[in-house]
Amino acid sequence: MTVYLDYAATAPLRKEVLDCYVEHLQTLGNPSSVHSSGQLVRRTLEEARESLAKSIDCNRSEVIFTSGGTESENLGIKGLYWQRVGEDANRKVIISAATEHHGSLDPMEWLEKHDGAEILWLPIDYQGVIDYKFLEEYLKENYNKVALINLMWGNNETGVITDIEKVVALAKPLGIPVHSDAIATFGHIPISFANSGLSAMSISAHKIGGPVGAGALIVSRATKLVSIIHGGGQERGMRSGTMNAPVAKAFALAADLAVKELEAEAKRLNVLRDKLVRGVLAISPLANHTSAEALRMPHNAHFTFEGCSGDSLLFLLDQQGVCVSVGSACQAGVNGPSHVLLAMGRNEREANGCLRMTLGRETTDADVDVFLEALPKALDGALRAGLTS
Ligand SMILES: Cc1ncc(COP(=O)(O)O)c(C=O)c1O
Incomplete structure (x- = not known):
């Protein structure tokens, strides 16, 4: 699944x-x-x-x-x-x-x-x-x-x-x-x-x-x-x-x-997103929650893991059946740091090590659990790949 x-x-x-x-x-x-x-x-x-x-x-x-x-x-x-x-x-x-x-x-x-x-x-x-x-x-x-x-x-x-x-x-x-x-x-x-x-x-x-x-x-x-x-x-x-x-x-x-369901969905996704954010921060001391102090949309969670390659993380999560993104899908497949993070003053290492999770209508609490279970292995693999490259 x-x-x-x-x-x-x-x-x-x-x-x-x-x-x-x-x-x-x-x-x-x-x-x-x-x-x-x-x-x-x-x-x-x-x-x-x-x-x-x-x-x-x-x-x-x-x-x-x-x-x-x-x-x-x-x-x-x-x-x-x-x-x-x-x-x-x-x-x-x-x-x-x-x-x-x-x-x-x-x-x-x-x-x-x-x-x-x-x-x-x-x-x-x-x-x-x-x-x-x-x-x-x-x-x-x-x-x-x-x-x-x-x-x-x-x-x-x-x-x-x-x-x-x-x-x-x-x-x-x-x-x-x-x-x-x-x-x-x-x-x-x-x-x-x-x-x-x-x-x-x-x-x-x-x-x-x-x-x-x-x-x-x-x-x-x-x-x-x-x-x-x-x-x-x-x-x-x-x-x-x-x-x-x-x-x-x-x-x-x-x-x-979408508009009729917006209010209820925003509330539901906010809860799931917050659980995901707490989970990621508890798993990895490397995780930096992007824009944590800004006003943000309820379905988005974005992190940088300095020293890890976001592409490696994405690949290693995908191997465990979890689809996430390093940024804009239109840019996926194009190697290079996120232009958005660079514009926000991140260095190349940080901008290369990002991961975006965006939730929606079919996302469940169990999906967040699966992601959080898969993340440590992906982080471990991505860090080791970073050390040997
Ligand atoms: C903020 C933003 N602008 C523009 C686009 C492009 O939209 P479309 O895929 O419909 O051409 C996207 C899609 O990734 C987007 O997220």
Whole structure:
């Protein structure tokens, strides 16, 4: 039996979501066609939009369906940047943080390399928290040079939560749009797009029990952005291409269930996570609980074990039937220390020796026990491998 503690990489597809997806796959019609078959599929798509909007607390017209989190982030960041630079060529600064996911780091760095963007990296403290005071001071002096602010809501590696409302409160009076990657956050802590004041927000279905390859960019009605995909003008002209109604419907159902269950699940997972953290700290004097003093998401536990290779730990746990992660799944397989931990001031040895456990709907108390039983052997093996390499 496998114990799966890697929900932040991807969560199991829920049975009711799979059934919904399969059911709607069987309906023939293009939602843009005017005949009755097309209009039937259009209705499915619009029901999905309405339902997802309710789960996120936004207006239905603000939901732009995409192929996933990475596409949403590319549209949100590049689209906002090009819109702002198109209106005023002096606004070339993107304010962000080096702890972001590559889904947003790479579009920003692409704009820097190919399109004259200047990135202002906010200072990050040891806990992984951005320097809000620095942001405030920078904006006072430089607000007219800023194209946008891009900051994730919750960090996928450490679980640290950004105070998005505080960021928006600084940016909005200056007319600066804020995009947030809520991909690791949506479904885990309460999110209201309407109350956040964000201009745009990215979410993804497969992190909450929906299908892989489905996401959305939520774009406030007051926000304009330049499209990155050109074609038939679907999705308010922001994302051309035939809309995928079955996927949208499945995504909306997963979101609805995740939001309805959020409060109870957060409480349950908090208890399991705390047990896991206590267990790890009791097992190993090497364990350093990452961001222990920061506000974090309830399903995430992250540690560094200085002197151990995180890759070895992952492998040795996997051999005992436990799936965990060293960080972002997109980076897994790529050797090297976590860019998130380096940005938080860890040295390479620490950033190489990290382990992330993320829990979810199917995680049980017994799963945590299995992990804690497997850990000493994995640590022992990883330490010995470190000594001989
Ligand atoms: C914080 C964060 N941003 C972006 C992504 C990319 O999302 P997707 O896999 O839907 O492209 C992920 C997924 O790992 C993530 O955790």
